[in-house]
Amino acid sequence: MRNLIVAILALAGGALAQDQTVRAYVSLDREHSSKILARFERETGIRVDAQYDTEATKTIGMVRRLITEKSKPQCDVYWNNELATMVKLKESGVLQAYRSPMATDIPAAFKDADGFWTAFAARARVLIVNTDLVGPDEMPTSMWDLCDAKWKGKICMARPETGTTAAHASALYTLDEAKADEYFDKLIANDCVWLTGNAHCMREVAAGRFAFGWTDTDDFNVALIQRKPVAMVYPDAAADAIGVMFIPNSLGLIKGAPHAEAGKKLIDWLLRAETEAMLAKAATAQIPVRPGVPVPDNVQRFDQIGKAMPLDWSRVGKEYDKWVDHVRAKREGAEETSPTLMIIVGAVVLAVIAVVVLLRRATGEPT
Numbered sequence: 001m002r003n004l005i006v007a008i009l010a011l012a013g014g015a016l017a018q019d020q021t022v023r024a025y026v027s028l029d030r031e032h033s034s035k036i037l038a039r040f041e042r043e044t045g046i047r048v049d050a051q052y053d054t055e056a057t058k059t060i061g062m063v064r065r066l067i068t069e070k071s072k073p074q075c076d077v078y079w080n081n082e083l084a085t086m087v088k089l090k091e092s093g094v095l096q097a098y099r100s101p102m103a104t105d106i107p108a109a110f111k112d113a114d115g116f117w118t119a120f121a122a123r124a125r126v127l128i129v130n131t132d133l134v135g136p137d138e139m140p141t142s143m144w145d146l147c148d149a150k151w152k153g154k155i156c157m158a159r160p161e162t163g164t165t166a167a168h169a170s171a172l173y174t175l176d177e178a179k180a181d182e183y184f185d186k187l188i189a190n191d192c193v194w195l196t197g198n199a200h201c202m203r204e205v206a207a208g209r210f211a212f213g214w215t216d217t218d219d220f221n222v223a224l225i226q227r228k229p230v231a232m233v234y235p236d237a238a239a240d241a242i243g244v245m246f247i248p249n250s251l252g253l254i255k256g257a258p259h260a261e262a263g264k265k266l267i268d269w270l271l272r273a274e275t276e277a278m279l280a281k282a283a284t285a286q287i288p289v290r291p292g293v294p295v296p297d298n299v300q301r302f303d304q305i306g307k308a309m310p311l312d313w314s315r316v317g318k319e320y321d322k323w324v325d326h327v328r329a330k331r332e333g334a335e336e337t338s339p340t341l342m343i344i345v346g347a348v349v350l351a352v353i354a355v356v357v358l359l360r361r362a363t364g365e366p367t
Contacts, residue, residue: 002291006175022262023049025066027059027163028249029079029199032218032284036336039278040269047261051075059085060162064092066254073256076263079249081269083119084167086250087317090130095254098264102271110248110289119248120271121279121286124305125168126244126252128205129212135233140212143235143242148184157192157202160184160327164247167316171245173323184327185283188334200246206230216247216351221285221298237306245309246302248289 007332026033030052037048051099053061063085066078070093075123078095080086084204089095090112098114104334110119133154139147146155160169170181193210195201204210206228219234255264269275273293279286280295302308305346 003058013081015338020045020262021047021049022076022259023051023265024077024079024263024266025051025053025062025075026079027053027062028079029081029218029284032279032282033079035282036270036275036278037206040266042328044265044269046265048266052321057165067092067121069257073258075252075254076257078252078254079257080252081245081249082164082167083117083250083313084170084225084317084320086117086119086252087314088320090114091318094255095252096257096260098253098267100271102262102268105273105290106271107289117250118267119250120289121276122246122248122289122302123164123218123284123286124234124244124246125164125214126132126217127235128202128215128223129208129231129233130187130205130208130210131231132229133210133211139231140233141235141320143183144186145235146192146213147183147190149190151190151211153191153193154211155187155190155202156195156210157187158197158201158214159194159331161324165198165214166320166324167217167247168214168245169327170316170320172310173326174312174319181322181330184330187260188210188331194331202230205335216224218284218286224298225283231334234305239307241307243303243307243309249286266334339346 013139024037026037031178033052034050037050038232040046041048047248053059059081062078066075066089069075074181078086078089082187085097095116099115100118103111103118106118106120112118115258117316127145129139134140142345145151158165160166168186168339169180172183174209195331199222201210201213202223204213205213205215206226208222212233220230223230224232237244251267253260253263254269262305273288276286276288276293277295280299285299287302288295291301
């Protein structure tokens with residue numbers, strides 16, 4: 001009997017320990033999200049087993065992992081740094097519906113109608129400009145300024161196949177396919193340099209290797225804190241333009257989550273207005289989706305920035321794979337036929353021929 005009681009207590013203790021642990025996959029940059037999760041641990045006593053992705057495979061790596069694990073979930077909560085791939089996960093049957101009581105004051109535009117995800121704390125897609133290379137009268141105001149021949153080879157963008165850049169590309173195509181094709185064709189023709197991520201773009205522009213390029217507001221704020229010679233432009237914010245793209249974080253509860261109750265507690269805690277305020281005040285400089293959350297001077301609210309890009313996030317997510325593959329093929333096809341590449345290939349061929357001729361001469365073979 002004593003052994004039976006010990007066994008029952010051990011099982012109960014194990015279950016209690018499980019309830020005090022939550023596994024989260026996190027796509028928001030670790031330097032920002034880990035501090036928030038550490039505070040959750042301190043305030044709730046629930047341990048967070050956080051798995052972070054990398055800059056090079058931002059978001060899409062986690063999404064593929066979640067889809068692969070669908071039949072045997074290993075994760076409870078996905079903290080996505082954008083929204084398009086969260087829609088993709090809903091469509092793939094990876095998420096389960098959960099309407100957090102802490103999200104009642106979040107505007108409806110930032111909540112899935114079926115309750116499968118909730119968005120919060122947004123960033124904007126912006127241009128980061130090196131003020132040592134670009135004068136006040138040369139400042140870009142539109143995404144089309146990256147296509148100006150004046151800046152040929154002096155502009156950069158993260159590869160539009162992962163993270164917020166992929167969501168950005170998909171959004172442009174859902175708004176106007178022909179215009180999006182024109183835009184990426186002109187970027188390619190203007191020798192846009194494709195880097196590994198938004199932070200990489202920020203660093204390269206801040207270092208003066210490029211005049212300007214695309215990044216997100218959180219990465220720009222890092223350069224600002226470091227006192228780099230940079231300025232930020234919200235492109236196409238005028239009423240008659242396409243609008244500024246705002247990309248919120250999003251949270252989803254995984255279907256079949258091993259620690260679903262702890263997962264719900266994490267979602268509830270992250271969706272508090274206090275968390276949005278923390279993210280606004282932190283180096284990540286997130287824009288609260290709630291209108292009443294206090295923000296520091298370096299963070300502007302939606303209505304202070306200008307026109308927002310009108311997006312159907314459901315469509316952006318559903319068409320995400322199609323447009324990401326389309327842009328990848330366009331970009332890689334251009335690289336294969338670029339004059340620079342052809343010159344390199346030609347030089348290699350000539351070098352090989354020269355080596356063969358020299359070897360044959362050295363061995364007395366006819367050339």
